Amino acid sequence: xxxxxxxxxxxxxxxxxxxxxxxxxxxxxxxxxxxxxxxxxxxxxxxxxxxxxxxxxxxxxxxxxxxxxxxxxxxxxxxxxxxxxxxxxxxxxxxxxxxxxxxxxxxxxxxxxxxxxxxxxxxxxxxxxxxxxxxxxxxxxxxxxxxxxxxxxxxxxxxxxxxxxxxxxxxxxxxxxxxxxxxxxxxxxxxxxxxxxxxxxxxxxxxxxxxxxxxxxxxxxxxxxxxxxxxxxxxxxxxxxxxxxxxxxxxxxxxxxxxxxxxxxxxxxxxxxxxxxxxxxxxxxxxxxxxxxxxxxxxxxxxxxxxxxxxxxxxxxxxxxxxxxxxxxxxxxxxxxxxxxxxxxxxxxxxxxxxxxxxxxxxxxxxxxxxxxxxxxxxxxxxxxxxxxxxxxxxxxxxxxxxxxxxxxxxxxxxxxxxxxxxxxxxxxxxxxxxxxxxxxxxxxxxxxxxxxxxxxxxxxxxxxxxxxxxxxxxxxxxxxxxxxxxxxxxxxxxxxxxxxxxxxxxxxxxxxxxxxxxxxxxxxxxxxxxxxxxxxxxxxxxxxxxxxxxxxxxxxxxxxxxxxxxxxxxxxxxxxxxxxxxxxxxxxxxxxxxxxxxxxxxxxxxxxxxxxxxxxxxxxxxxxxxxxxxxxxxxxxxxxxxxxxxxxxxxxxxxxxxxxxxxxxxxxxxxxx
Numbered sequence: 001x002x003x004x005x006x007x008x009x010x011x012x013x014x015x016x017x018x019x020x021x022x023x024x025x026x027x028x029x030x031x032x033x034x035x036x037x038x039x040x041x042x043x044x045x046x047x048x049x050x051x052x053x054x055x056x057x058x059x060x061x062x063x064x065x066x067x068x069x070x071x072x073x074x075x076x077x078x079x080x081x082x083x084x085x086x087x088x089x090x091x092x093x094x095x096x097x098x099x100x101x102x103x104x105x106x107x108x109x110x111x112x113x114x115x116x117x118x119x120x121x122x123x124x125x126x127x128x129x130x131x132x133x134x135x136x137x138x139x140x141x142x143x144x145x146x147x148x149x150x151x152x153x154x155x156x157x158x159x160x161x162x163x164x165x166x167x168x169x170x171x172x173x174x175x176x177x178x179x180x181x182x183x184x185x186x187x188x189x190x191x192x193x194x195x196x197x198x199x200x201x202x203x204x205x206x207x208x209x210x211x212x213x214x215x216x217x218x219x220x221x222x223x224x225x226x227x228x229x230x231x232x233x234x235x236x237x238x239x240x241x242x243x244x245x246x247x248x249x250x251x252x253x254x255x256x257x258x259x260x261x262x263x264x265x266x267x268x269x270x271x272x273x274x275x276x277x278x279x280x281x282x283x284x285x286x287x288x289x290x291x292x293x294x295x296x297x298x299x300x301x302x303x304x305x306x307x308x309x310x311x312x313x314x315x316x317x318x319x320x321x322x323x324x325x326x327x328x329x330x331x332x333x334x335x336x337x338x339x340x341x342x343x344x345x346x347x348x349x350x351x352x353x354x355x356x357x358x359x360x361x362x363x364x365x366x367x368x369x370x371x372x373x374x375x376x377x378x379x380x381x382x383x384x385x386x387x388x389x390x391x392x393x394x395x396x397x398x399x400x401x402x403x404x405x406x407x408x409x410x411x412x413x414x415x416x417x418x419x420x421x422x423x424x425x426x427x428x429x430x431x432x433x434x435x436x437x438x439x440x441x442x443x444x445x446x447x448x449x450x451x452x453x454x455x456x457x458x459x460x461x462x463x464x465x466x467x468x469x470x471x472x473x474x475x476x477x478x479x480x481x482x483x484x485x486x487x488x489x490x491x492x493x494x495x496x497x498x499x500x501x502x503x504x505x506x507x508x509x510x511x512x513x514x515x516x517x518x519x520x521x522x523x524x525x526x527x528x529x530x531x532x533x534x535x536x537x538x539x540x541x542x543x544x545x546x547x548x549x550x551x552x553x554x555x556x557x558x559x560x561x562x563x564x565x566x567x568x569x570x571x572x573x574x575x576x577x578x579x580x581x582x583x584x585x586x587x588x589x590x591x592x593x594x595x596x597x598x599x600x601x602x603x604x605x606x607x608x609x610x611x612x613x614x615x616x617x618x619x620x621x622x623x624x625x626x627x628x629x630x631x632x633x634x635x636x637x638x639x640x641x642x643x644x645x646x647x648x649x650x651x652x653x654x655x656x657x658x659x660x661x662x663x664x665x666x667x668x669x670x671x672x673x674x
Contacts, residue, residue: 174229
């Protein structure tokens with residue numbers, strides 16, 4: 001969830017009968033439960049143990065959970081839409097675009113026949129670079145293709161005026177997932193770096209570089225990336241938005257980067273005129289300038305070649321696809337088999353023409369019908385947060401007043417956009433997957449850069465309607481739920497309210513709480529990065545948050561690897577706050593309907609059903625490699641700890657399951673912020 005996006009199952013209650021998921025009258029998945037486990041000792045294993053045993057990870061996946069099962073169904077629906085569009089491209093411009101793109105991706109025989117020919121024009125351009133000015137022009141060109149070499153340039157809401165877009169320069173240009181991958185000294189990290197350099201060399205070989213030369217160039221590329229990584233900000237520090245705001249004039253930028261003419265670069269990427277911009281990480285600009293000034297031109301050209309090859313790998317013959325999979329999937333996540341071509345082509349179409357495909361998705365699934373249901377629950381959760389803010393004792397009246405003002409300003413986007421993106425300028429050729437991909441990239445690059453100096457379009461979505469996700473946007477102060485969230489296990493008309501509130505209610509509460517976690521709380525109700533807290537309240541908030549940092553920092557999903565409690569703080573705050581808000585909403589709902597919390601069904605009380613509804617959303621098997629990667633790069637805690645960590649902080653859980661104070665699911669020192 002975003003501030004950290006949750007991989008929420010967003011699909012289609014009208015297309016799947018509840019019986020496909022619900023195996024009880026209450027909606028609790030009874031077959032998922034492992035009654036050999038004490039719920040007070042490990043609630044996750046109790047709620048999910050049966051499911052975990054019955055659902056091993058498919059070879060092409062790194063994780064396999066309830067979300068993935070629903071995502072799989074989502075993909076099958078999208079495949080049906082795309083097959084139909086590909087067969088009826090003359091029916092409408094929309095069908096021609098998504099159908100033609102999907103068809104071009106599916107034509108493996110043609111892709112194999114073309115070989116490396118689609119790469120050659122750009123590789124020739126890179127090879128012909130003879131001056132630093134030529135280098136600058138090629139960097140600009142690759143950026144318009146969304147090949148993010150050296151750094152990134154884009155638009156973003158102005159931190160001081162979130163309704164206006166400004167230009168933004170940020171770090172980038174790395175092939176490993178995150179800065180610390182270049183510097184960790186443990187044996188595993190050293191092995192990852194070794195395999196990465198080998199992968200770079202193999203990709204260069206596939207493009208036609210002789211073996212010994214490819215190995216030499218790979219070492220040069222690693223040296224350049226390490227220098228860039230040294231100046232980068234680490235993933236945990238980047239969670240503090242204040243560290244990413246440095247308003248800079250163009251003369252100041254020129255003085256910071258004498259080795260690179262950003263003024264010329266901005267012209268080449270067709271940026272609108274501007275006088276100031278945000279430089280997210282000034283230390284990176286220094287590292288970038290040193291690299292561009294001091295590295296041999298030949299080595300910089302090899303770096304460009306590698307990143308172009310890596311960005312293009314999925315568009316090329318199977319030898320490139322397989323090598324790309326070998327490192328980025330098998331080595332980093334533990335997946336042992338490539339996903340079927342049709343799945344990769346569905347994902348590619350959603351990546352490149354997302355709102356065109358999403359429009360057909362909405363029509364097919366009647367997603368409009370889910371909006372009213374979701375909105376009703378959202379409003380109930382918002383009311384509970386209002387009560388919670390009023391009731392908390394650690395916040396002073398002035399800060400409470402501003403918190404309530406921010407809550408009242410939260411807007412909701414549910415289902416799909418009010419206005420669809422127009423891709424009509426993107427030329428789609430049924431026989432040119434490579435060209436289709438990069439033409440769509442150019443469209444998106446120009447669209448983003450053209451926003452500079454323009455008002456922020458707050459109706460725009462950051463996710464496509466079929467996306468398996470949900471998010472909170474701090475700069476717009478809105479919560480976003482793409483189409484289809486009302487599907488089991490998140491919501492079912494046949495499930496009891498207790499289960500639905502535990503599932504979809506906790507998700508909604510999670511996203512709402514993100515507006516008040518350690519990152520979201522720094523933005524005001526208009527989305528501006530503005531301190532609206534008293535110092536005393538800031539200090540109290542930090543102390544309460546540190547409890548979660550320490551608690552989750554003690555969890556270990558892989559032997560020898562502990563969670564980063566600071567990196568996962570926002571998500572953990574949202575999990576804990578969201579579940580509590582959903583619980584309060586359930587109690588309110590039961591009281592209105594005169595239903596006692598002790599009322600049982602399927603052997604569980606209303607509150608027990610609530611906690612099971614929450615936990616069973618998270619049933620997930622995960623490979624050790626994927627778990628390690630998640631700890632190193634993901635602000636979300638692994639599913640097991642998202643469940644056990646959260647319920648252990650709720651005395652209401654212990655009461656519901658008659659736990660003793662000495663049980664593991666009863667925290668010795670329960671953490672609570674919201």
